[in-house]
Amino acid sequence: MKKIAITIGTISTLILALVSIAVLNQEIESQENNSEPEIKTQEIESEADVIMPNKTSRPGCEKTDACYVPSTITINQGETVTWANKDVAFHSVTSGFYDDPTDLFDSGHLDPEEKFSVTFEEKGIYNYFCTLHPWMAGKVLVE
Numbered sequence: 001m002k003k004i005a006i007t008i009g010t011i012s013t014l015i016l017a018l019v020s021i022a023v024l025n026q027e028i029e030s031q032e033n034n035s036e037p038e039i040k041t042q043e044i045e046s047e048a049d050v051i052m053p054n055k056t057s058r059p060g061c062e063k064t065d066a067c068y069v070p071s072t073i074t075i076n077q078g079e080t081v082t083w084a085n086k087d088v089a090f091h092s093v094t095s096g097f098y099d100d101p102t103d104l105f106d107s108g109h110l111d112p113e114e115k116f117s118v119t120f121e122e123k124g125i126y127n128y129f130c131t132l133h134p135w136m137a138g139k140v141l142v143e
C-alpha cells in the first residue's frame with residue numbers, strides 16, 4: 001500500500017512537472033510571437049507642387065514672379081495642390097489677396113520644410129498670398 005502511494009505521488013509529481021513544462025513552452029512561444037519584427041510604416045514624402053523658395057521673406061521675389069514657384073499652377077477639378085516651405089522663414093498660403101483675404105483656405109504660419117495641401121472641388125481662379133510678406137502672391141487655376 002505504501003509503495004502504491006509513493007508511485008502515485010511520483011506520477012502526479014511527474015505529471016505536474018510535464019504540465020508546467022508545457023505551460024512554460026507555450027509562454028516562450030507566445031513571447032517569441034510578440035518579439036516578431038514590427039512592420040514599419042514608412043511615410044512617403046509627397047512631392048510638393050508649389051514651393052516657397054529661400055529668401056522670399058525679403059522683397060524682390062515678386063519682380064520675377066518667384067515668391068511661390070510656380071506662381072500660377074493649373075490643375076483639374078478635384079485635384080490637390082501641395083505647397084512646401086523651402087525657406088528658412090515662416091510663410092503662409094492664404095486665400096485671397098493681402099488686403100482682401102477670403103475664408104477659403106489658410107495654412108497658418110508654415111515652418112521651414114512644412115507642407116500644406118488644399119483640394120479644389122470647384123473650378124475657378126484661386127488667388128492666394130502670404131500673411132507675413134505682402135509681396136508674396138500666387139494663383140491656382142482649377143479647370
Ligand SMILES: [Cu+2]
Nearest residue numbers: 091130132133
Ligand atoms: Cu511669406
